[in-house]
Amino acid sequence: AQKITQTQPGMFVQEKEAVTLDCTYDTSDPSYGLFWYKQPSSGEMIFLIYQGSYDQQNATEGRYSLNFQKARKSANLVISASQLGDSAMYFCAMRVTNSGYALNFGKGTSLLVTP
Amino acid sequence: DTAVSQTPKYLVTQMGNDKSIKCEQNLGHDTMYWYKQDSKKFLKIMFSYNNKELIINETVPNRFSPKSPDKAHLNLHINSLELGDSAVYFCASSQVGGAFFGQGTRLTVV
Numbered sequence: 001a002q003k004i005t006q007t008q009p010g011m012f013v014q015e016k017e018a019v020t021l022d023c024t025y026d027t028s029d030p031s032y033g034l035f036w037y038k039q040p041s042s043g044e045m046i047f048l049i050y051q052g053s054y055d056q057q058n059a060t061e062g063r064y065s066l067n068f069q070k071a072r073k074s075a076n077l078v079i080s081a082s083q084l085g086d087s088a089m090y091f092c093a094m095r096v097t098n099s100g101y102a103l104n105f106g107k108g109t110s111l112l113v114t115p
Numbered sequence: 116d117t118a119v120s121q122t123p124k125y126l127v128t129q130m131g132n133d134k135s136i137k138c139e140q141n142l143g144h145d146t147m148y149w150y151k152q153d154s155k156k157f158l159k160i161m162f163s164y165n166n167k168e169l170i171i172n173e174t175v176p177n178r179f180s181p182k183s184p185d186k187a188h189l190n191l192h193i194n195s196l197e198l199g200d201s202a203v204y205f206c207a208s209s210q211v212g213g214a215f216f217g218q219g220t221r222l223t224v225v
Contacts, residue, residue: 035214039156045205045216052212089156095214101146102171103207103214105158 002027002096006106013082014114020067021077021109023092031097034075036066039108040088048090051075082113118142121206121217128196129225136191136220138206145210146170147189149181152203152219164189196224 003026013019025034032053038046051059051066059066067076079086089110093103121138128134140147148171149161162181163171169181178194189206201224206217 033212037216043203043221044218045207047213047215050212091158093158093214095209101165101209102148102160102163103209104160108156 002029002032002094002104004092004094004104004106006092006109008109009107010110010112012112012114013079015084016081018078018080019082019111021079021090021092021111023075023077023106025073025075025092025094027073027094027096029096033095033097034066034068035093035095035103036064036075036077037091037093038086038088039091040085045091049077079111084113084115087111087113117218119206119208119215119217121204121220123220124218125221125223127223127225130196130198132196133192133194134196134222135193136204136206136222138189138191138217140187140206140208140215142208142210142215144208144215145186146208147183147186148207148209148214149189149191150205150207150216152205154202158205162189162191193222196222198224200224 005024034051036048049061063080065078089108091108092106095103119140146165164183167183180192183189203219
């Protein structure tokens with residue numbers, strides 16, 4: 001079975017600082033993808049970043065980067081230069097290629113950016 | 116030109132009614148999903164379709180029936196609604212490398 005664990009229910013960060021949101025996963029399948037989503041209070045699910053298990057380099061998208069450590073089975077999201085608008089729930093998800101295409105989600109981390 | 120659009124955004128209905136939520140994607144993706152987000156924000160897969168074929172049917176009451184008339188559409192029909200069905204329902208579509216969600220439908224059963 002595939003499992004995603006986010007151990008930080010809530011995080012605080014000051015504006016303009018960097019923050020790391022933790023995510024560990026468990027799968028025995030060699031082919032998988034890892035995703036991060038942002039869910040602001042308005043409720044929509046915003047796709048942030050994707051990392052494939054065979055990708056050699058860590059994914060980056062603007063201020064978001066994914067710190068992929070395959071041996072440790074971790075896929076932490078790093079947000080640089082936090083902004084007030086980054087306050088939201090953040091979800092880590094995994095899709096295993098041979099498991100019917102579903103994304104399995106972690107329980108989420110609530111991030112609050114303070115002035 | 117929203118990539119994944121689902122309607123309605125809000126749905127308030129009485130117990131015992133039947134309701135449908137519609138979803139359409141214009142991304143050309145092969146795979147579409149329905150997810151349920153409970154009051155604790157946990158997202159759980161309900162159904163997954165690939166090229167109109169049902170791939171995943173999680174432990175969901177058979178009052179929930181997905182229908183995919185074509186690759187771009189995946190609708191969710193719910194019969195005999197119960198109080199416990201109240202949640203936010205998300206449609207999503209994906210290809211390798213990205214999965215995109217609709218805006219969600221907040222279903223409230225009274």
